[in-house]
Amino acid sequence: MKKSMNLKNIGAKTEPWLREIGVNxxxxxxxxxxxxxxxxxxxxxxxxxxxxxxxxxxxALWDIHWLELAPEIKEQLKREI
Known part of the structure; x- marks a missing residue:
């Protein structure tokens, strides 16, 4: 079994999916x-x-819970996708 990524907000279900796209x-x-x-x-x-x-x-990149993301960051992310 692979070692956990230890990224905040990333659970056991998501980790294998991330590995599939090259995020380890x-x-x-x-x-x-x-x-x-x-x-x-x-x-x-x-x-x-x-x-x-x-x-x-x-x-996860900020090492905070996703609920702590500022609304303006969430809006920026939505614009980028």
Missing amino acids: GYDDLNRIGSVEAYRRLKSLYPDKISLLALYALEA
């Missing part, structure tokens, strides 16, 4: 960015990935 930890997520990671996940799992996943990915 913080450095990978930071390199491709939350928006690109979201796009890749959404293309693989269109019915399972919601906007909350985008917020969770971005918040």
Whole structure:
């Protein structure tokens, strides 16, 4: 079994999906960015990935809970997708 990514907001169900798109930890997520990671996940799992996943990915980069993302950051993310 692979070691947990230890990214805030990323659960056991999402980790394998992230690995499928080349995200194996913080450095990978930071390199491709939350928006690109979201796009890749959404293309693989269109019915399972919601906007909350985008917020969770971005918040993981900040090491905060996704509910703590400022509204203006959420709006910016929505514009980018």
